[in-house]
Amino acid sequence: MLDLAIIGGGPAGLSAGLYATRGGLKNVVMFEKAMPGGQITSSSEMENYPGVAQVMDGISFMAPWSEQCMRFGLKHEMKEVVRVSKKDDVFEILLSDNTSTLAKSVIVCTGSAPKKAGFKGENEFFGRGVSTCATCDGFFYKNKEVAVLGGGDTALEEALYLSKICKKVYLIHRRDAFRAAPSTVERVKKCENIELILNAKVDEVYGDNSGVTGIKIEFNDKSTKDLAIPGIFTFVGLDVRNEVLKQENGEFLCKMSEQGNVIVDLKMKTNVAGLFAAGDLRLDASRQVVCAAADGATAALGVIAYLEGH
Structure with a gap:
């Protein structure tokens, strides 16, 4: 039986693993179907982690984390x-291959995933001109024109990244002001090949067998605009990945918010003894790497205290 099962391998999960094992727990397993690193690995620019002065991409930033934790x-x-359930004082971790393992405690750090924008053609052309990762797909649009949809930090940072690759970037936002950090907004406004399209939304993406060939934009005043471009990158928010906590009867293992976030206290404890949640999954998460890492460390310390009491 595991002392601790960590579900998810992003900054929260890795930090939890580091603090749990360094804190003395001997049998700790992190379940992550992909390589560890989390959503930040798709970011083109990481510049606000305290103590890391060098600006780097997400993959390079996360590379040392796994090595340090495994040490x-x-x-x-x-x-x-697939699912985390609990019987008596033991958690059962059900895996997709129909096997399972038992654990004395669990930290769920499954994070979040890019939210769909909801325009016509989004699903049809996803991966063929519609993308949520500029680092992954930006190279395919070298010296071409593309659009970015969104008004937060991620959208503007990825627009800046694409501006170094693409001939022109159209930044589309439904309001006339951005939610991103003022310094990022200023950089975007000074970038010569980024054109702002404000008070507007993407109504439709269209194309052919080769992929996207254009997008239709609708402004708040109901006027429209057509852009003949081969690609659009959407950054309109995140959906939490809470599926592993859903039980066979459709209810969740622990208390959740109306938005689907796990309700925790300041020590990342849920209302179920031995079950902790950290990172983007939990209520009121800041959605910042440094905060997710802190959550993971806090949860791990909570697990150590919990196991000592049992």
Whole structure:
């Protein structure tokens, strides 16, 4: 039986693994079906982590984390978790291959995923001109014109990244002001090949067998605009990944908010003894790497205290 099962391998999960193993737990496994790193690995620019002065991409930033965590005994199993349930004082971790393992405690750090924008043609052309990762797909649009949809930090940072690759970037936002950090907004406004399209939304993406060939934009005053471009990158928010906590009867293992976030206290404890949640999954998460890492460390310390009391 595991002392601790960590579900998810982003900054919260890795930090939890580091603090749990360094804190003395001997049998700790992190379940992550992909390589560890989390959503930040798709970011083109990481510049606000305290103590890391060098600006780098997300993959380079996260590369040392796994090595550091594994050094203290954290094990990584590249398996997908389907469900976490609890019977008496023991948690059962059901995996996608229909096997299961038992654990004395669990930290769920499954994070979040890019939210769909909801325009016509989004699903049809996803991966063929519609993308949520500029780092992954930006190269395919070298010296071409593309659009970015969104008004937060991620949207503006990715627009800046694409501006270095693409001939022109159209930044589309439904309001006339951005939610991003003022310094990022200023950089975008000074970038010569980024054109702002404000008070507007993407109504439709269209194309042919080769992929996207254009997008239709509708402004708040109901006027329209057609852009003949081969690609659009959407950054309109995140959906939490809470599926592993849903039980066979459709209810969740622990208390959740109306938005689907896990309700925790300041120590990342849920209302279920031995179950903790950290990172974007939990209520009121800041959605910042430094905060997710802190959550993971806090949860791990909570697990150590919980196990000592049992």
